[in-house]
Amino acid sequence: MTTILDVARVSGLSTATISRALRNPEKVAAxxxxxxxxxxxxxxxxxxxxxxxxxTDRSFxxxxxxxxxxxxxxxxxxxxxxxxxxxxxxxxxxxxxxDSREREAHYAQLVETRLADGVIQLSPDYVPDDQRRPLPCxxxxxxxCELTAAPSVRxxxxxxxxxLVEHLLARGHRRIGVISGSxxxxxxxxxxxxYHQAMQAAGxxxxxxxxxxxxxxxxxGARAARALAALPDRPTALxxxxxxxxxxxxxxxxxxxxxxxxxMAISGFDDIKFAAHTIPPLTTVAQPGTEMGAKACEILLDxxxxxxxxxxxxxLPHRLILRDSTGGYPPP
Amino acid sequence: MTTILDVARVSGLSTATISRALRNPEKVAAxxxxxxxxxxxxxxxxxxxxxxxxxTDRSFxxxxxxxxxxxxxxxxxxxxxxxxxxxxxxxxxxxxxxDSREREAHYAQLVETRLADGVIQLSPDYVPDDQRRPLPCxxxxxxxCELTAAPSVRxxxxxxxxxLVEHLLARGHRRIGVISGSxxxxxxxxxxxxYHQAMQAAGxxxxxxxxxxxxxxxxxGARAARALAALPDRPTALxxxxxxxxxxxxxxxxxxxxxxxxxMAISGFDDIKFAAHTIPPLTTVAQPGTEMGAKACEILLDxxxxxxxxxxxxxLPHRLILRDSTGGYPPP
Numbered sequence: 113m114t115t116i117l118d119v120a121r122v123s124g125l126s127t128a129t130i131s132r133a134l135r136n137p138e139k140v141a142a143x144x145x146x147x148x149x150x151x152x153x154x155x156x157x158x159x160x161x162x163x164x165x166x167x168t169d170r171s172f173x174x175x176x177x178x179x180x181x182x183x184x185x186x187x188x189x190x191x192x193x194x195x196x197x198x199x200x201x202x203x204x205x206x207x208x209x210x211d212s213r214e215r216e217a218h219y220a221q222l223v224e225t226r227l228a229d230g231v232i233q234l235s236p237d238y239v240p241d242d243q244r245r246p247l248p249c250x251x252x253x254x255x256x257c258e259l260t261a262a263p264s265v266r267x268x269x270x271x272x273x274x275x276l277v278e279h280l281l282a283r284g285h286r287r288i289g290v291i292s293g294s295x296x297x298x299x300x301x302x303x304x305x306x307y308h309q310a311m312q313a314a315g316x317x318x319x320x321x322x323x324x325x326x327x328x329x330x331x332x333g334a335r336a337a338r339a340l341a342a343l344p345d346r347p348t349a350l351x352x353x354x355x356x357x358x359x360x361x362x363x364x365x366x367x368x369x370x371x372x373x374x375x376m377a378i379s380g381f382d383d384i385k386f387a388a389h390t391i392p393p394l395t396t397v398a399q400p401g402t403e404m405g406a407k408a409c410e411i412l413l414d415x416x417x418x419x420x421x422x423x424x425x426x427x428l429p430h431r432l433i434l435r436d437s438t439g440g441y442p443p444p
Numbered sequence: 445m446t447t448i449l450d451v452a453r454v455s456g457l458s459t460a461t462i463s464r465a466l467r468n469p470e471k472v473a474a475x476x477x478x479x480x481x482x483x484x485x486x487x488x489x490x491x492x493x494x495x496x497x498x499x500t501d502r503s504f505x506x507x508x509x510x511x512x513x514x515x516x517x518x519x520x521x522x523x524x525x526x527x528x529x530x531x532x533x534x535x536x537x538x539x540x541x542x543d544s545r546e547r548e549a550h551y552a553q554l555v556e557t558r559l560a561d562g563v564i565q566l567s568p569d570y571v572p573d574d575q576r577r578p579l580p581c582x583x584x585x586x587x588x589c590e591l592t593a594a595p596s597v598r599x600x601x602x603x604x605x606x607x608l609v610e611h612l613l614a615r616g617h618r619r620i621g622v623i624s625g626s627x628x629x630x631x632x633x634x635x636x637x638x639y640h641q642a643m644q645a646a647g648x649x650x651x652x653x654x655x656x657x658x659x660x661x662x663x664x665g666a667r668a669a670r671a672l673a674a675l676p677d678r679p680t681a682l683x684x685x686x687x688x689x690x691x692x693x694x695x696x697x698x699x700x701x702x703x704x705x706x707x708m709a710i711s712g713f714d715d716i717k718f719a720a721h722t723i724p725p726l727t728t729v730a731q732p733g734t735e736m737g738a739k740a741c742e743i744l745l746d747x748x749x750x751x752x753x754x755x756x757x758x759x760l761p762h763r764l765i766l767r768d769s770t771g772g773y774p775p776p
Contacts, residue, residue: 187514330721
C-alpha cells in the first residue's frame with residue numbers, strides 16, 4: 113500500500129505540506145497543490161481519512177438542518193455555509209427536515225454517533241431548552257428570531273417589518289393588510305410585532321379583518337390576497353411576510369383585475385432572486401442570506417476547533433429594497 | 445463507557461434490533477424505535493460510527509455534486525436524493541461546484557479519501573472519460589444529456605423541446621425565437637436539436653437571427669427577450685430553454701409594452717414551482733426532478749451495496765404543461 117511517504121519522495125515536499133494540500137488546498141500555493149496532486153496520482157495514494165477521523169474522534173463535517181431546501185432563501189444561506197466550510201476544510205451534510213420534528217431528531221443521531229462535529233440550524237429555535245435533548249456538540253442558529261438562544265445569527269425582523277410598514281404609511285396607505293406566516297412561526301411573530309409598532313405609532317388601530325395567515329407558500333399567499341381583496345372595505349396595501357407569498361398574491365390580484373400598485377400596493381420579505389423579476393418588481397427586505405450562512409459557519413468552526421467560544425447573538429444588517437410594487441419611495 | 449449491551453439490558457431488545465433502529469429507523473416499528481431511543485437516553489449511549497466506518501471502510505455517505513444549489517430545479521433533485529438516502533440510512537454531502545472544474549476536483553478528493561462511498565453528479569457530463577480521472581467509486585448522473593454515460597437518469601430533452609415547439613407551431617406561430625443556454629451546454633444542445641427537428645418537420649428554415657444565447661439566469665433571459673423584441677421582423681413566440689430565463693423574459697416584454705401571449709407567446713422548461721405563479725402562468729415542460737434524484741440515489745446505493753449493478757440510461761417521462769403564456773392548447 114502506498115503511503116504519504118511515497119508522495120513525499122516523488123514530489124520532494126514534506127509530509128506536512130502534503131497533508132495541508134490535501135486537507136485544505138486553499139492554504140497552499142496553486143503550484144504546490146499541483147505538485148502534490150501530480151505525485152498523488154503517480155503513486156496512486158489514497159489517504160484514509162476514515163482512520164484520521166477515528167484517531168481524532170472528529171468527522172470534519174458539519175450538519176445543516178434546513179426546513180426545506182427548495183426554499184430559495186434557505187438555499188442561499190446553505191450556499192454561504194457550504195463556501196465557508198469548503199474554505200476551512202470541512203464537508204457539509206444536509207438534513208432536510210421538511211419541518212418535521214421526527215426527521216430533525218433522526219438527524220441529531222448523526223451528531224450523537226460522531227458523524228458530524230457540529231450543527232447549523234436554519235429553523236428558528238422556539239423549543240425551550242428544557243424540552244429538547246441537548247446535542248453533544250456545538251450548535252449555531254443561522255436564521256434566528258428574538259427567542260433564539262445564542263450563539264446565533266439573525267436580522268432585526270421586527271425592525272425590518274416596521275420599516276416596510278412605515279414606507280407604506282409614508283405612501284399614504286392607512287388600511288394595510290397582512291399576509292402572515294402561521295400564528296406560531298417565530299419569524300411571523302417578530303414581523304407582526306413590527307407591523308403593530310408602525311401602525312400604533314401612526315395612531316392607527318388594529319383591524320383583525322386585515323390579517324390573513326398563510327404558510328409561506330405561493331399558494332397560501334394567493335388565497336390570502338383573494339380573501340383580502342374581497343373585503344367590502346379592502347386594504348390599499350399588503351404587507352406579506354415573505355416573497356413567495358407576495359408572488360402568489362401578485363398573480364391572484366392580477367387575475368382579480370386589480371393593478372399593482374395602482375389598486376393595491378404589495379411588499380415581500382427576503383429578497384429572493386425572483387423578487388426583482390416579478391411584474392411589477394417587488395419591494396422587499398433583503399436578508400443577507402449568504403452572509404448569514406457564512407457567519408454562522410465561522411462561529412461553529414471556531415467553537416469546534418476551540419478557537420473562539422463566541423456566544424453572542426449577531427444581528428446582521430438588512431436593507432429595504434424599494435421597487436415598483438409599492439410605487440417606490442415617498443414622493444417629495 | 446456505556447456500550448450497546450447496556451442499551452440491550454435496559455430495553456430488553458437484541459443488539460441486532462438496536463443496531464437496526466439506530467442505523468435505519470425506518471425499518472423498525474415506531475414502538476420499537478421509541479423503546480430503543482428511551483434506553484439510549486437512559487444509559488447515555490453514543491455508538492461510535494467513526495469506528496464502524498473504519499472497520500467497514502465505508503462512510504455511509506453519498507456526495508452530490510450540484511452546479512448551483514440556489515437553482516430551484518437542482519434543489520428539487522437534491523431533495524429527492526436526500527429523502528431516498530435518509531430512508532436507506534445514508535447521509536448526503538453537498539458539493540456546490542458553482543460550475544467550476546477546480547471545485548469539482550476538490551470534492552472528488554472526498555471520495556478518494558473515503559469520506560463518501562459514491563457520487564451523484566447533477567451537472568450533465570460532457571467531459572470525455574479519457575480526459576477525466578476516474579473516481580474510485582460508483583458515480584451516477586441524475587440530470588443527464590444524450591452524451592452522458594450510463595448509469596444515468598435523464599428525460600428526453602430533444603423530444604420534450606420538439607413537443608413544445610410543435611405546440612407553438614400548432615398555435616399558428618411561424619417565427620419562433622429561441623432563448624438558449626450557452627452554446628456548449630449539453631442540455632442546450634439536446635434541446636436545440638428538438639427545436640430544429642420541429643421547425644424542419646414544419647418545412648420552416650432556420651433563421652440564426654432568431655436565436656439568442658443566455659446562461660440560464662433570469663437576467664440573461666431578459667436581455668435575450670429585449671434583443672428578440674427589437675428585431676425589425678420580431679418573432680411571435682419564444683422558446684426559452686429554462687423557466688428562469690422565461691421569467692426574466694416575461695418581465696422584459698411587459699416593460700417593453702408587449703402583452704403575453706397576445707403580442708408574443710413564451711414557453712419555459714423545468715416547471716420549477718414559480719412557473720405556475722408568473723403573470724401570465726408559464727407553459728413549460730415538467731421534469732420530474734424529485735423522482736430523478738430518487739432514482740439516481742437508488743441506483744447508486746444498490747451499486748455501493750453490491751446489490752444490482754444497474755448500468756442503464758433511465759429516461760423518465762416528462763410532461764408538457766400548457767398554461768396561459770402560450771394561450772393553452774390549439775383551439776378546435
